[in-house]
Amino acid sequence: MKISIIGVGLIGGSIALKLKQKNTADFIYGIDSNIDNLADALQLNIINEKADFKTGIESADLIIIAVPVDSAVKILPQVLDLISDHQTVMDVGSTKSGIVKSVENHPKRSRFVAFHPMWGTENHGPKSAVAASFSGKAGVICDREKSAKDALELVESVVLDLDMHIIHMSAEDHDIHTAYISHISHITSYALANTVLEKEKEEETIFQLASSGFSSTVRLAKSHPEMWLPIFKQNKENVLDALNEHISQLRKFKSALEKDNFEFLEELITNANKIRGILDK
Amino acid sequence: MKISIIGVGLIGGSIALKLKQKNTADFIYGIDSNIDNLADALQLNIINEKADFKTGIESADLIIIAVPVDSAVKILPQVLDLISDHQTVMDVGSTKSGIVKSVENHPKRSRFVAFHPMWGTENHGPKSAVAASFSGKAGVICDREKSAKDALELVESVVLDLDMHIIHMSAEDHDIHTAYISHISHITSYALANTVLEKEKEEETIFQLASSGFSSTVRLAKSHPEMWLPIFKQNKENVLDALNEHISQLRKFKSALEKDNFEFLEELITNANKIRGILDK
Structure with a gap:
């Protein structure tokens, strides 16, 4: 599977490392406005290639949005605008009501799965990324009924590949x-x-x-x-x-x-x- | 040197392990009202022998008081009552004004050195004791001018044997x-x-x-x-x-x-x- 990660920081980078290790990802595109992070992610073999926004999104089976939550609510609708019904989008944000609201009426809403891995550190950037970060931790999937069955199944398999256990709840809860x-x-x-x-x-x-x-x-x-x-x-x-x-x-x-x-x-x-x-x- | 430790819990036990390892102590007496802690301390080779209060104190070159601070202010005067001018007493309490006040007019005040190792965990009891606990941490000695030169030198050498660096300040500060x-x-x-x-x-x-x-x-x-x-x-x-x-x-x-x-x-x-x-x- 080809994966694009928007935001190759601590969380995006750690996910990339783990999904490469598990062979979940054959190829990872990195999209980031911070060129230093992109260069570090390339050098650390976190991503295979850097990509511009449009190319990165159109080339991937799964797009993972791993940017601060204020950027995520702006980026998610733009990502959904660009994808087909064979692509899936997930995020990793620490707040969920805002992001599900940002696309509640989007025609591609069902391609998005709202996700939050219950892990983080006080550090940031791809240099802090560690593959084993998520092991044994809870992975929360929110409002699953709003996602298409195949999109939900894909994201759940990714969460299990991160060695997390899945918890379902509403974005509000x-x-x-x-x-x-x-x-x-x-x-x-x-x-x-x-x-x-x-x-x-x-x-x-x-x-x-x-x-x-x-x-x-x-x-x-x-x-x-x-x-x-x-x-x-x-x-x-x-x-x-x-x-x-x-x-x-x-x-x-x-x-x-x-x-x-x-x-x-x-x-x-x-x-x-x-x-x-x-x-x- | 023979050492008596009053209170063979997390702190008293960790000090005992370290001072045995460093050969600072040839023999350690344990004094504790908690008989389970005493039994554990014996079994874990933290102490060589258990002792009653009077015997324990009279047999040691150095007496270390490592009980909660409300007990320490009661025990310290009793300990000073029993010792000679060749013996030294130190405590390890997290508050210092109360304990120095409890003996300010005691004729043996100068045999006491007020000490606080800046280390601890959320655990308690001799089973949690670890020899390396104090390494690299600050060891605070308070009101050093109130202690006899030889008593102060002995305690300072013990603190250095715990691999701590010494900081001096008043009990109030x-x-x-x-x-x-x-x-x-x-x-x-x-x-x-x-x-x-x-x-x-x-x-x-x-x-x-x-x-x-x-x-x-x-x-x-x-x-x-x-x-x-x-x-x-x-x-x-x-x-x-x-x-x-x-x-x-x-x-x-x-x-x-x-x-x-x-x-x-x-x-x-x-x-x-x-x-x-x-x-x-």
């Missing part, structure tokens, strides 16, 4: 869930980084004491705005819900401390400890 | 710094866990989507209240300062989102990204 399980984690990390950076202006030695605990909690704060600003923008209402809940949870800790209510503080900690049983099972 | 670089990370993680656990009551599938990003940010939420409740209690004022700053940083994200002020949101993210340069250098 996806965006609620990811606000809580992914988007809010990023805001928490960004805000924690800013908290400590603000304090560091007075206390210069603060980062000498950073241990692995701090590094772990703040890791996502390294994530780039090019990817995350459009996600927060598109999923604004759900992210605000999660953020309000998170601030109200933090206020419980504040209130318990202020009132020397250490029984309540212990209760809050013990409740949070339940995450161990859930994440480790 | 230590508690301000760790509130920001360590204690607040734990509250953030606990509150994030509670945020998602609260939402899960409505949305059962939410944890199926958990990726490594969420796991990383929420990892510290697995940490036990036995250790952390006393830390928050002892460092209440500094933790509240950090928590207030953190909530105010989160409110900036909330306000930017609510007002569709994406320029400000981008600024907040870009500022947080600076953490990459600081942590990776």
